Amino acid sequence: MSNTAGSTDTTSLNVESLTVSLGERSYPIFVGDVGFSDPAKLAEGLAPYLKGNQVAIITNETIAPLYLQQVQSALGNRQVDVFQMPDGESYKSLDTYTQVMDFLLEKKHNRSTCLIALGGGVVGDLCGFVAATFQRGVDFIQIPTTLLSQVDSSVGGKTAVNHPAGKNMIGAFYQPLAVFADISVLETLPDREYAAGLAEVVKYGIIYDADFFAWLEANAPALVQREKYALTHIITRSCEVKAAVVSEDEREGGRRAILNYGHTFGHAIEKLLGYGRLLHGEAVSIGMVMAARLSVEFSGLALADSQRIEKLLQQLNLPVTLKGLELNAEAMIDAMGMDKKVVDGELRFVVADQMGSVRVASHVSVSALEKTLAEFC
């Protein structure tokens, strides 16, 4: 693969590996059986990235009873301190950030400490922002435990906490030293959380790789069953696609915006329904179907391809319509007008020309938009 260096020897770990290529900030992602069933294996994998004697694991109250022990036993005789936060998006906050800072200082962590994020995107985003700012930046490793965090939030270096005025309003671009995505942890993930992660996987097929999209269609039942071969493939390929896009545009100056396919609609749906009613991935699923319909009107996507997108998302147990959700077209347009992807007053949409190929369009006609919304509301 052009976007992967694949130079890390992982034979002894029996995992797939790829590299996010960002010059001196490049880092590897390991996918598969990274060692949750064997502390020695995990220890071997982690060792090259642990330079000092101090480690702080940031995790939450749901994940700790399931997986903390496995990570702790892989860290040997180092000073290991664990900060357990409560579960939930509302704890991705400045308040928790301050508590983690207080904790690290109280435990006398110094600049050579390494933070390990053990959890989903909430833990990863918060831990990454702490790592970016604790004593002007310390090492951190991501051990993502949700499908969404394995295919999306642990790749690309966006770290943040929320502010009452908006999500991810306080943050930094900061890359981890390495990412360890173990597929066995997905066995305990609730069904809705798992499906929400699949929405982002489908997105990579639509925006970048038509063959991958076809593979997802052919393997949809295996994906629903969480079969290991399917998980390893989708996580690896998703990370490759995200890594390729991020490597071209680390700080979201241009190309990286294609990762927002379906998100302009999705964010409006989340905002109108109130955060929490639908999971982010569920709102994005509906948003991707809406973006596909808009693409049929606006950028020449074949109707058959739009229908394929809808069918695949349905097969993966994701919602594809707003019917029954009491949203109207006018409210959606208003909510999108507030969206952060509005640049200089122009509403920008990521539209597909064909399967596997998208672009950012800034002059989508209101009539095309209204027509799309009328089909959904």
Ligand SMILES: NC(=O)c1ccc[n+]([C@@H]2O[C@H](COP(=O)([O-])OP(=O)(O)OC[C@H]3O[C@@H](n4cnc5c(N)ncnc54)[C@H](O)[C@@H]3O)[C@@H](O)[C@H]2O)c1
């Ligand atoms: N940094 C980025 O580029 C980026 C990209 C996308 C999303 N995000 C952020 O990610 C967050 C969402 O992440 P998420 O979807 O992983 O949600 P999450 O971290 O809230 O995890 C979802 C739920 O699953 C639980 N959980 C995690 N792993 C589990 C496991 N293996 N078994 C059982 N339960 C488990 C969690 O405790 C939580 O209750 C949001 O804050 C979003 O803003 C960041």
